[in-house]
Amino acid sequence: MAPQPSRKDPTLPHTIASARQEWQAFWLALGFLTRVPMLIRIEYTQTLMNQSSVYFPLIGLLLGAVYAGLFSALSLLFSPLICLIMVVSAHLWLTGAFHEDGLADSMDALGGGYTVEARLHIMKDSRIGTYGTVALVLALALKVALLMETSNIGLALLISPCLARLTPLVLMRCMNYVTDPDTSKSKPVAEGFSRQRLWAAFAFAALVALAAEPWAPGLLTWSALSIGLVAWLWGRNLKQNLGGYTGDALGASVVFTELALLACLTV
Structure with a gap:
């Protein structure tokens, strides 16, 4: 009998291409949210930038692992308060104070602008004003104070960056973008974010919360409450004052969610 010709799986090239694209999307998210240099060559496209958003919680978990490990190492030499100040500084x-910059710009805009146009103009200004300075100082001080009150500082440092990065995904999915795309670096991330990738991000964060439940009972409930409350209250504020969200507003939502989650963990 003559040998049968081999048949290649037609789905294999597509699977390899998809896996390669997801790998690049992960590195693109890492480079977008942190100062970590991208170690692979990225074939940048609008679609790839859109896909990278799903990896925000994973990037948060990796950052949390760095913070928790650094805190554990520093605890051998310093008091918890000094360790936390060093960890927050790290x-x-x-991250290049990426989200904190968004918080400061958002507070300056919402506090100092009386029209939508004026608020958006202030938000694009690189200078920081009184509202932004006060909000930034209070947020950082409150973060350290809440971490000091948690029963497991290392665990809080590990999980809060992961779970807090779900809130901007919710806002991106549920609201309209209002800033000029030519002047904002967050527009490519926001545009075309699919519902399926949002659910994938939620599933990953839920698994992280469930895995931490033995050390933080009720974490899944507290996380859902924190994310939902911030997304609703902050989103409502943005809708009333801007008509939608901006990149800076997304950064502020991460800070707010971290504070809300840490507050829940202190109860």
């Missing part, structure tokens, strides 16, 4: 350096 966080600001590693």
Whole structure:
């Protein structure tokens, strides 16, 4: 009998291409949210930037692992308060104060602008004003204070960056983008974010919360409450004052969610 010709699986090239695209999307998310250099060559496209959003919680978990490990190492030499100040400083350096910058710009815009146009103009200004300075100082001080009150500081440092990065995904999915796309670096991330990838991000974060439940009972419930409350209250504020969200507003939502979650963990 003559040998049969081999048949290649037609789905194999597509699977490999999809896996390669997801790998690049992960690195693109890492480079977008942190100062970590991308170690692979990225074939940048609008679609790839859209897909990278699903990896925000994973990037948060990796950052949390760095913070928790750093805190454990520093605890051998310093008091918890000093360790936390050092960890927060490392966080600001590693992320380039990405979300904190969004918080400051958002507070300056909402506090100092009386029209939508004026608020958006202030938000694009790189200078920081009184409202932004006060909000930033209070947020950082409250973060350290809440971490000091948690029963497991290392666990809080590990999981809060992961879970807090779900809130901007909810806002991106449920609201309209209002900033000029030519002047914002967050527009490519926001555009075309699918419902399926949002659910994938939620599933990943839920698994993280469930895995931590033995050390933090009720974490899944507290996380859902924190994310839902911030998304609703902050989203409502943005809808009333801007008509939608901006990149800075997304960053502020991460800070707010972290504070709300840490507050729940202290109860």
